[in-house]
Amino acid sequence: MNIQNIYCVGRNYHLHAEELGNELPTSPLVFTKPTHALTAMKQTNISIPYDQGEVHYELELVLRIGEGYKSGMTAEEAVDAITLGLDLTLRDVQEKLKAKGLPWLPSKGFKQSAGLGEWLPFPGTEEINLARFELKRNGQSAQIGYPKDMIFQLDELVTFIDTHYGLGTGDIIFTGTPAGVAQLHSGDELQAYWNEQMLGACKIM
Numbered sequence: 001m002n003i004q005n006i007y008c009v010g011r012n013y014h015l016h017a018e019e020l021g022n023e024l025p026t027s028p029l030v031f032t033k034p035t036h037a038l039t040a041m042k043q044t045n046i047s048i049p050y051d052q053g054e055v056h057y058e059l060e061l062v063l064r065i066g067e068g069y070k071s072g073m074t075a076e077e078a079v080d081a082i083t084l085g086l087d088l089t090l091r092d093v094q095e096k097l098k099a100k101g102l103p104w105l106p107s108k109g110f111k112q113s114a115g116l117g118e119w120l121p122f123p124g125t126e127e128i129n130l131a132r133f134e135l136k137r138n139g140q141s142a143q144i145g146y147p148k149d150m151i152f153q154l155d156e157l158v159t160f161i162d163t164h165y166g167l168g169t170g171d172i173i174f175t176g177t178p179a180g181v182a183q184l185h186s187g188d189e190l191q192a193y194w195n196e197q198m199l200g201a202c203k204i205m
């Protein structure tokens with residue numbers, strides 16, 4: 001399935017909002033990335049910019065909207081596949097943009113800033129709420145997330161995005177990152193685990 005719109009949710013985990021000193025949102029904070037940001041995490045080399053300050057990793061649960069989507073569907077009806085994704089972020093650039101009230105595109109939309117693991121069939125919201133995901137960097141645990149901790153859950157995200165921006169088959173939603181974000185360095189090897197299953201791996205160039 002061709003990926004259409006790439007929606008991303010910011011500040012959807014309490015501890016991550018806190019670690020960056022952000023207030024908790026009262027409705028989903030949604031931004032987008034260009035499709036040119038997409039890259040597969042299949043033992044791939046990912047090139048990041050080094051001339052604009054720190055680049056941070058953010059590992060996130062990603063939802064895909066399936067065939068036959070109709071406005072008003074629940075997440076259970078709408079989502080046909082999930083994976084883990086890397087929302088790479090130029091953090092220093094983002095801080096400057098936030099301070100000036102400017103759009104986040106320069107910090108979130110660079111090429112290869114949206115890495116995607118292997119898609120799994122949607123296991124249902126119940127199973128997602130029992131799941132755990134983890135980012136390992138150079139063999140060490142860097143981030144651990146539990147989808148049940150999301151401030152806005154799957155149904156709320158699907159409904160909110162559909163209502164305000166539109167949602168369709170092939171759209172994907174990065175659902176936000178848990179705490180533990182940090183700067184990437186050249187040579188870092190990243191692995192993304194859904195429970196015990198590795199869905200993606202890449203090396204930072």
Ligand code: ZN
Nearest residue numbers: 058087176177
């Ligand atoms: Zn993110």
